[in-house]
Amino acid sequence: MKSTLPVLFFFCFAIQVFSQNITGTVVELNDNGNKVPLAGANIYIPDSEYGTVADDKGYFEIFPEANNYDYIIVSFVGFINDTLYINNITGPVEVILQPDNRLKEVEVIDRKSGTHISRINTGLTQVITGEELTKAACCNLSESFETNASVDVSYADAITGAKKIQFLGLTGSYVQMMTENNPNFRGLATLYGMNYIPGPWMESIQVSKGAASVVNGYESLTGQINVELKKPDVSEKFYINLLTNSAGKMEGNVNTSVKINDKWSTGVLIHGEYLDNRIDHNNDSFLDIPLIKQFNILHRWKYYDPGRLMTQFGIKYLKEDRSGGQVGFDRENDTDTTNGYGFGVITDRFEFFAKGGYTFPGAREASLAFISTLSHHRHNSFYGIRDYDATQNSIYTNAIFSKELGERKHRINTGLSYIYDDYDENLNDSSFIKDEMITGVFADYTFLPHDLFTLILGIRADKNSLYGTSFTPRLHIKYFIDEHTTFRASAGKGYRSPNVYAENVSYLASSRLFLISDELKQEEGWNYGVNATRYFYVCGRELTVSSEFYRTDFVNQVVVDIEDPRSVEFYNLDGRSYASSIQAEASWEPVKRLDVTIAWRYTDVKTSYHNVLKLKPMVNRYKGLITLSYATNLKKWQFDYTLQVNGDGRLPYTGSNPETYQRDDTYPAYFLMNAQITKYFRKWDIYAGVENLADYVQKDPVIASDQPFGDYFDTSMIWGPIHGRKFYFGIRYAIDR
Amino acid sequence: MKTIIKLGSLVLVIMMITGLNAFSQEEAISKNKDENICTVTFPAGVKCGNCKAKIEKDLAFQKGVKSVVASVEDKTVTVKFDKSKNCCTSFVEAVKKLGYTAEMPEGHSEDGTKHKDCKKNKEVHKDCKKKEVPK
Numbered sequence: 001m002k003s004t005l006p007v008l009f010f011f012c013f014a015i016q017v018f019s020q021n022i023t024g025t026v027v028e029l030n031d032n033g034n035k036v037p038l039a040g041a042n043i044y045i046p047d048s049e050y051g052t053v054a055d056d057k058g059y060f061e062i063f064p065e066a067n068n069y070d071y072i073i074v075s076f077v078g079f080i081n082d083t084l085y086i087n088n089i090t091g092p093v094e095v096i097l098q099p100d101n102r103l104k105e106v107e108v109i110d111r112k113s114g115t116h117i118s119r120i121n122t123g124l125t126q127v128i129t130g131e132e133l134t135k136a137a138c139c140n141l142s143e144s145f146e147t148n149a150s151v152d153v154s155y156a157d158a159i160t161g162a163k164k165i166q167f168l169g170l171t172g173s174y175v176q177m178m179t180e181n182n183p184n185f186r187g188l189a190t191l192y193g194m195n196y197i198p199g200p201w202m203e204s205i206q207v208s209k210g211a212a213s214v215v216n217g218y219e220s221l222t223g224q225i226n227v228e229l230k231k232p233d234v235s236e237k238f239y240i241n242l243l244t245n246s247a248g249k250m251e252g253n254v255n256t257s258v259k260i261n262d263k264w265s266t267g268v269l270i271h272g273e274y275l276d277n278r279i280d281h282n283n284d285s286f287l288d289i290p291l292i293k294q295f296n297i298l299h300r301w302k303y304y305d306p307g308r309l310m311t312q313f314g315i316k317y318l319k320e321d322r323s324g325g326q327v328g329f330d331r332e333n334d335t336d337t338t339n340g341y342g343f344g345v346i347t348d349r350f351e352f353f354a355k356g357g358y359t360f361p362g363a364r365e366a367s368l369a370f371i372s373t374l375s376h377h378r379h380n381s382f383y384g385i386r387d388y389d390a391t392q393n394s395i396y397t398n399a400i401f402s403k404e405l406g407e408r409k410h411r412i413n414t415g416l417s418y419i420y421d422d423y424d425e426n427l428n429d430s431s432f433i434k435d436e437m438i439t440g441v442f443a444d445y446t447f448l449p450h451d452l453f454t455l456i457l458g459i460r461a462d463k464n465s466l467y468g469t470s471f472t473p474r475l476h477i478k479y480f481i482d483e484h485t486t487f488r489a490s491a492g493k494g495y496r497s498p499n500v501y502a503e504n505v506s507y508l509a510s511s512r513l514f515l516i517s518d519e520l521k522q523e524e525g526w527n528y529g530v531n532a533t534r535y536f537y538v539c540g541r542e543l544t545v546s547s548e549f550y551r552t553d554f555v556n557q558v559v560v561d562i563e564d565p566r567s568v569e570f571y572n573l574d575g576r577s578y579a580s581s582i583q584a585e586a587s588w589e590p591v592k593r594l595d596v597t598i599a600w601r602y603t604d605v606k607t608s609y610h611n612v613l614k615l616k617p618m619v620n621r622y623k624g625l626i627t628l629s630y631a632t633n634l635k636k637w638q639f640d641y642t643l644q645v646n647g648d649g650r651l652p653y654t655g656s657n658p659e660t661y662q663r664d665d666t667y668p669a670y671f672l673m674n675a676q677i678t679k680y681f682r683k684w685d686i687y688a689g690v691e692n693l694a695d696y697v698q699k700d701p702v703i704a705s706d707q708p709f710g711d712y713f714d715t716s717m718i719w720g721p722i723h724g725r726k727f728y729f730g731i732r733y734a735i736d737r
Numbered sequence: 738m739k740t741i742i743k744l745g746s747l748v749l750v751i752m753m754i755t756g757l758n759a760f761s762q763e764e765a766i767s768k769n770k771d772e773n774i775c776t777v778t779f780p781a782g783v784k785c786g787n788c789k790a791k792i793e794k795d796l797a798f799q800k801g802v803k804s805v806v807a808s809v810e811d812k813t814v815t816v817k818f819d820k821s822k823n824c825c826t827s828f829v830e831a832v833k834k835l836g837y838t839a840e841m842p843e844g845h846s847e848d849g850t851k852h853k854d855c856k857k858n859k860e861v862h863k864d865c866k867k868k869e870v871p872k
Contacts, residue, residue, distance in 0.1 A: 042809055042810055042812075044784065044785045044786060044809050045785070045786060046786040048785060048786050048787055049785050049786075049787040049788070050785055050786075051784040051785030051786070051788065051809065052784070053784075073809075075809070075810040076810070077810060077811055081810070633803070633804065634797035634798075634802065634803075634804065634805065635794070635797065636797065636798075681798065682794075682795060682798040736791060
């Protein structure tokens with residue numbers, strides 16, 4: 001397969017439906033009860049470029065790109081506005097506007113907060129908009145969740161800068177990470193992948209909780225994080241962002257886009273960062289932050305014919321050189337020696353993607369779509385005297401056919417998928433080759449008896465070349481208890497193929513022995529959850545209150561056991577393993593232009609380690625979050641502040657180490673504060689901020705830093721910040737479309 | 738002791754007089770500023786949510802602007818501004834420059850310098866005096 005497949009040049013054209021054709025008429029009822037067209041009525045989607053006006057028959061057509069928009073507003077002077085939820089529209093709509101004879105008692109908010117719960121999606125989805133991403137440095141995807149209570153991002157170890165996320169109490173491996181509905185950051189890209197999406201490239205992020213739809217595969221056991229990148233037809237014509245911080249990091253981003261004609265557009269996104277400053281504030285002889293040189297570029301073409309065909313294709317290339325270790329480590333002379341401890345990772349990643357969607361003419365309710373992605377990832381690294389070199393080639397293809405059945409109340413999506421992963425790993429003198437092919441067929445049925453209730457039942461069957469056949473059922477329910485209260489429930493199964501070295505490479509930065517059980521099975525689990533969201537109007541402004549409970553139970557899990565400080569063991573679960581997460585969140589604008597969010601989350605995560613059920617180590621038992629964001633009149637200044645309280649947790653056992661290399665059984669709770677000030681001008685803005693304002697750091701994050709080639713060296717026991725207060729300053733300039 | 742009390746009282750009186758004077762001056766300035774504040778609404782091609790945001794963002798940086806509200810429903814732009822620093826013409830021109838249609842507000846004078854609601858304004862921006870009315 002490897003020798004016969006010209007991966008870099010193989011092209012599988014892809015089309016994905018994501019344009020929605022919405023038509024209808026706007027009318028009023030006259031004194032006789034007859035319908036009269038409202039010519040000139042406005043139909044538009046807030047915070048978008050989509051808007052139109054009804055003709056003299058009251059008819060309108062609007063073709064927004066779906067996924068990002070919740071609702072359409074229909075308005076006419078002298079009438080009460082009507083709101084149509086896009087997800088509930090399956091055919092031509094008739095909007096009957098009512099005369100507005102009311103006194104205006106309530107100031108309807110025109111501002112949308114940076115983060116909000118989508119009202120369109122059947123599953124619980126939090127949308128982090130581009131506006132939210134500008135409230136912090138947000139240099140890349142890994143730093144985009146500082147103001148989010150649901151996603152925890154922390155360092156995987158003390159020296160490499162690799163990031164890991166925790167979601168519903170579990171590691172990020174159980175979240176399906178996607179870039180524009182393409183599964184991404186799998187395998188070799190797991191640990192560093194979130195550093196590969198620069199902040200200025202992102203249009204929005206959708207965080208979906210619970211097992212996701214069967215359409216995107218079986219991997220989303222706890223949820224999905226989908227990143228939408230800026231599109232060339234709607235993003236800025238030109239954008240530049242320059243940033244530096246007190247650690248000496250320099251970063252530059254340049255985005256350009258061109259609309260060639262009313263259908264074709266193209267854009268280029270470029271990112272570069274450079275950090276060559278050796279910092280060791282805690283004087284443990286190890287660099288607090290790795291040295292980084294990264295170049296990243298994305299070039300995309302888009303064709304959009306509203307109501308018919310939309311297609312996009314593009315290429316992405318990344319080159320990164322990351323290194324660190326001891327302050328005095330000389331990469332040229334000390335690599336593969338015991339003169340000094342160092343690490344280095346050189347990454348080359350190439351991706352090609354293509355997608356589009358086609359609506360059948362005359363059969364508005366039927367459409368065809370599919371996506372294809374090719375990627376080639378090369379990872380050459382060393383950690384002390386351990387060398388790890390690996391290559392991963394991947395193909396992902398997904399085809400979806402969607403059709404209404406009979407009345408508007410029933411819809412079916414069905415399709416086929418194909419995934420191929422080819423791993424070639426070398427750890428010192430050992431080689432590991434893995435070829436995995438997964439072919440899948442899926443179907444989901446949507447039942448929409450009326451606007452208040454949605455049920456989606458999905459099933460998929462996958463044949464995995466390594467693990468056999470699996471079946472994945474998923475269920476999603478959304479019910480509007482009243483116009484201000486939404487109830488959601490979800491349940492489903494998920495699977496995941498383990499990649500021991502690729503996903504746990506940070507343990508190589510230690511003296512731990514890798515002990516891998518034979519015959520590791522595919523991971524399998526169930527996830528179910530409920531959510532209630534209520535919208536209140538307090539003092540004329542919307543207060544959103546949301547509460548949720550999610551539970552994941554594993555049928556099988558590849559347990560990563562670090563209970564013995566001298567090893568990291570991987571074996572199939574023998575016993576129970578589960579994660580429960582309960583969260584409550586409220587968002588409100590108590591004073592004009594002041595957005596406040598308060599959240600609290602409690603997690604209970606336990607795993608059986610050799611059949612003994614224990615709290616999972618380095619998982620915070622709770623998290624609290626307060627965010628404040630204030631913009632002055634006309635938004636010339638903006639002030640943002642975030643306070644996190646990260647709860648305590650268990651540390652793995654280190655009692656068998658010599659006393660100086662032992663750690664406590666638990667770690668304490670701690671506070672983290674970030675703040676930023678932004679000054680806006682017509683075309684550009686400047687911002688300055690501080691991360692970790694209180695300068696809180698985990699003490700002695702590296703165990704046995706004085707003996708890095710000894711038996712007890714370990715950089716993986718990370719539960720808190722490993723570098724202290726950082727100031728940053730940046731400037732943005734944009735020529736809007 | 739008596740001398741200290743007398744001196745202290747004198748100082749207090751001087752501070753009070755100075756404070757009251759400063760307060761009244763501020764009030765006078767504020768009143769004067771309020772007299773200069775004018776609100777105009779003019780028709781504009783505000784078609785969509787992004788159009789609204791773009792117009793509001795651009796006009797916010799025009800001189801003397803206190804608030805801007807673009808309405809998709811009404812297809813209008815309402816600007817509250819200091820008429821000693823700017824005039825209607827600038828806002829209409831600015832919206833047109835962004836690529837949207839815009840018309841002078843109803844009730845503007847022929848030379849475009851005085852809206853009927855701004856009649857009390859005695860100080861017209863110097864740039865407004867000779868400006869041509871946009872067509």
